[in-house]
Amino acid sequence: MPGLLSSPVYLTVVWFLSWSLLPSCAQIWTDEVSDVQYGRLESNVTLACGKSQIRTPVVWHLNHSSALPWHKVTSDGALVLLHVDHSAQGNYSCYDNDGLLLHSVKLRLGRPPGLLSISCQVPNYTHVRCSWVESVKTFLPAKYNASFRGNGQMWAPCVLDIVRKRCDIDHPAFWQAMHTLRITETNALGSETTYGQFRLHELLKPNPPESVLVKEIEGYPKRLNVFWNIPSSWPQHDAFPLLFQIRYRPQGSIYWSEIYSEESPAIIFDALAGHVHQVQVRARDEVNSESQWSEWTPLLLVRPWQVYTTPDPAEAFLPEERDPDYYFPITPKPETSTPKSHNPVPDDKGNLGLVILLVLFSVVILTTILSLIFVVWVKQRRHDHMTKQELTSMVKMKTMPI
C-alpha cells in the first residue's frame, strides 16, 4: 500500500480530482454567500424562500431589518415586492418560526438594455473610433460585443474599451459607400443590438494642424508668415494631401480674411500695418471635398513688422480672459531692429522673378537708347554729307561759264 500511495499514477489521480473538484466547491460557496437575483425597476419582483416549497410561515428581513418595502408574502413563503424602486435593493433573508435562516438572496434592480446612440470619429484613413451612449440607464453591469463591416463584407471585430464605452477599427476598407457598426449590449435582464450606418468619407475630419507659428517678415509691415505641421495622426504620404485654411483679422475686428494653402508656410500679404492680428489654421482632406474641416487651431496673436524700436512694457499682449488658449509667439524685438533695415530680402520666387524682369527691361531700354543714338548719328552724318554735296554743286555752278 505505501508503494501504491507513492506511485505516480496515484498522485496523478489525486491531483486531477483536487483540480476538478476545487472550483466547483468554490462555486457552491459563492452561491450560498452571495446569491444574486436581478429584478426590473418599476415592476413586481418575487423572491422565493429557497428552492423547496415551504408550508410553514416565514419571516423576511431586508439587510437584517424587518422593515420591508411595499410587499406581500405568498402562501409558499415567497416575498413579492410591488412596483420596486432603488430602495428595494439589498440582502433579503427568510427565516422560519424558530428564527432559523432558510435562504438569503441579494436583490439588484435595473432595466434591460435599450438602443444605443452611436457616433464615429474618423481622424484619418487608417483609424475609426466609435463611441456610444445608452438611451436607457440600466443600473446593471453589461457586456458588449461590437463588430464592423463595409457593404457586402464580413463582420470584423471592433476592439472594445468598455470603460470609455467606445471601440476602435484599424485599417478599415475605407473606399466603400457605407459601413455598419453592430453593438450588442447584454445584461442580466436582457440583450439589445443596435446597428449604426456611417459614410466614412463624410465623417472624415482631420485633427487640427500642429505647432502653428506666425512670424512677422522683416521689412514688410503688411505681411505675416504662417507656419504649421500636419496633424501627427494624418498619414505622411503623398497620397493623402491636405488643404489648409488660414484666417486672420486685426484684433477687435469681427471680419475674418481667409487664404488657402496646400503647404506650410503661407504668407499673409494684406495684414493691417501696426495692428495685432489673430490667426488660426485648420485642415481638410484635399481630394475628398465631402470630408469635414478640422477644428481651428488656438488663436495666435502677432503684430506685423514695424518701424519701431522702443519696447514698451504696456504693449505686452495680454491674453483675453475669456479664451485661455491664447498663445504668444511674439518675442519683443531687440532694439537693434532699426527703421533703416528696409532692404527687402527676396524671400520668394516672385521677388526673384521681378528682379529678372527688371534687369531684362533695363537691357531693352538701354538697347533702345543706344539704337536711337545710332540712328540720330547716322541721320546727322547723312545731313552733313548732303550739305557738303550741295555746297560743292553750288560752287560748281558758280564756276560754270554762262
Added chain:
Amino acid sequence: PPVLLDSSSSLLFSLLLAQLPVLTSASPVPQRRPSDLDKLSNQTKNLMKLTQELLREHAFDSDVEPHRFRSLPEMSNRSANDLNNLELKPTLSQLHADLKLYEHHFEWLNKVSKKHHHPAVPKLVEVIREMKSLINLLHRQMLKVEAPRLTPATPSLPPHLPYQFDVLQSSHELLQHFKLFCDWAYRAFISLKPKVTAVQ
C-alpha cells in the same frame, strides 16, 4: 535719304516689337511640363468632380444600398496602407481594367436613362467622354511602361428597369461607387508618380 531714314527707324521699331513676345514669354518661374501621371491624376480628379456634380444634381440620397450591380470593381480589399506599396505595372493594368468595366456600366446607364428621358443624360454623356479620355491616357502610359492589358471582366448588368425610381436608384449606386473609385485612383496615380520617374 529720308526714305532710308524712315526705314531704319521702322526697322528698329520692328526689332523692339519682335522682342516683346520674347519678353512676355520669359516668365521668371519656368513652367514645369505636367508629367503623364500628372495628366492621369488631373483627369481622374476632373471625372470625380463631374460625378459629384451628377450625384448632387440628379441622384437622390438613400441609406439603402440596392446592390443592383454585381460586377463593379471590388473596393472592399483596398485600404489606405495599400497605397504605400503599390507596384507600377499591376496597378496601371488593374485601374485600366476597372475603368473599362465602369465604362460598360455607364454606357448601360446612359442607354437606360435615355429611354426614361432622364435629365442627367447630357452630363452622363460628358462623364463617359471624359472616362474614355482617361482610359486612352492610361493605355498610352501602359504602353510606355510595358504594363500588360488585363482581360476585361464581363459586366453583369440589371436586365430591366421598369420604373424611373429604379433608374434613379441605380444611378445613385453607380455614381457613388465610381466617385469612391476615382478618389482611390487619384491617390494611386499620385503614389505611382515617383515610380514612373524611376522607370523612365
